[in-house]
Amino acid sequence: xxxxxxxxxxxxxxxxxxxxxxxxxxxxxxxxxxxxxxxxxxxxxxxxxxxxxxxxxxxxxxxxxxxxxxxxxxxxxxxxxxxxxxxxxxxxxxxxxxxxxxxxxxxxxxxxxxxxxx
Amino acid sequence: xxxxxxxxxxxxxxxxxxxxxxxxxxxxxxxxxxxxxxxxxxxxxxxxxxxxxxxxxxxxxxxxxxxxxxxxxxxxxxxxxxxxxxxxxxxxxxxxxxxxxxxxxxxxxxxxxxx
Numbered sequence: 209x210x211x212x213x214x215x216x217x218x219x220x221x222x223x224x225x226x227x228x229x230x231x232x233x234x235x236x237x238x239x240x241x242x243x244x245x246x247x248x249x250x251x252x253x254x255x256x257x258x259x260x261x262x263x264x265x266x267x268x269x270x271x272x273x274x275x276x277x278x279x280x281x282x283x284x285x286x287x288x289x290x291x292x293x294x295x296x297x298x299x300x301x302x303x304x305x306x307x308x309x310x311x312x313x314x315x316x317x318x319x320x321x322x323x324x325x326x
Numbered sequence: 327x328x329x330x331x332x333x334x335x336x337x338x339x340x341x342x343x344x345x346x347x348x349x350x351x352x353x354x355x356x357x358x359x360x361x362x363x364x365x366x367x368x369x370x371x372x373x374x375x376x377x378x379x380x381x382x383x384x385x386x387x388x389x390x391x392x393x394x395x396x397x398x399x400x401x402x403x404x405x406x407x408x409x410x411x412x413x414x415x416x417x418x419x420x421x422x423x424x425x426x427x428x429x430x431x432x433x434x435x436x437x438x439x440x441x
Binding site: 212216235239241243248249250251252253256264299301303314315317318319320322 | 334360362367368369370371372375415419427428429430431432433434
């Protein structure tokens with residue numbers, strides 16, 4: 209499978225525990241994004257990497273959240289001291305910087321990690 | 327599987343009909359727009375995109391129309407099939423010419439196709 213891969217697909221954790229999710233983007237894609245989606249809503253942007261540099265973070269990303277992309281390939285998203293409000297689908301997407309002036313190419317999403325905090 | 331979007335606007339069509347899903351976007355500075363399809367329990371799947379210097383783009387069975395004057399986007403699906411049943415989201419990139427896709431997603435529309 210050459211698409212965006214996320215692991216695990218589902219995670220149930222107790223409130224207060226730490227969780228970490230992994231995303232493997234499409235191999236030649238240098239841009240990686242994390243989004244969060246709650247039931248009935250569209251995905252909301254969390255953060256963006258170009259190669260290993262984290263260039264943008266949403267205000268949704270509280271200090272309990274940290275994302276890394278140490279070698280510019282896979283990325284991890286860690287949530288510390290989870291709260292019930294963190295329950296959501298966490299989606300990773302990747303895209304490739306195009307050669308034209310706009311630099312926009314489509315972003316491909318993974319299947320997501322469904323987090324349930326109990 | 328779990329349901330995506332329990333209280334979304336719903337469009338119900340018969341198999342073989344053409345479907346039109348509409349979306350109003352918010353930022354007049356947005357220069358790139360994408361339609362995604364999301365099936366229950368899965369991530370969004372890219373359908374078609376359009377840049378702001380175009381007003382129409384066609385793919386296989388799908389057409390996207392962009393009206394910048396009224397900030398409106400539509401997705402037309404020809405000869406709708408039961409496999410098209412899903413939630414459809416439009417997304418806009420309000421960051422002009424950066425290539426960085428801080429996508430802002432719309433509410434979503436559930437498409438139900440009856441055989």
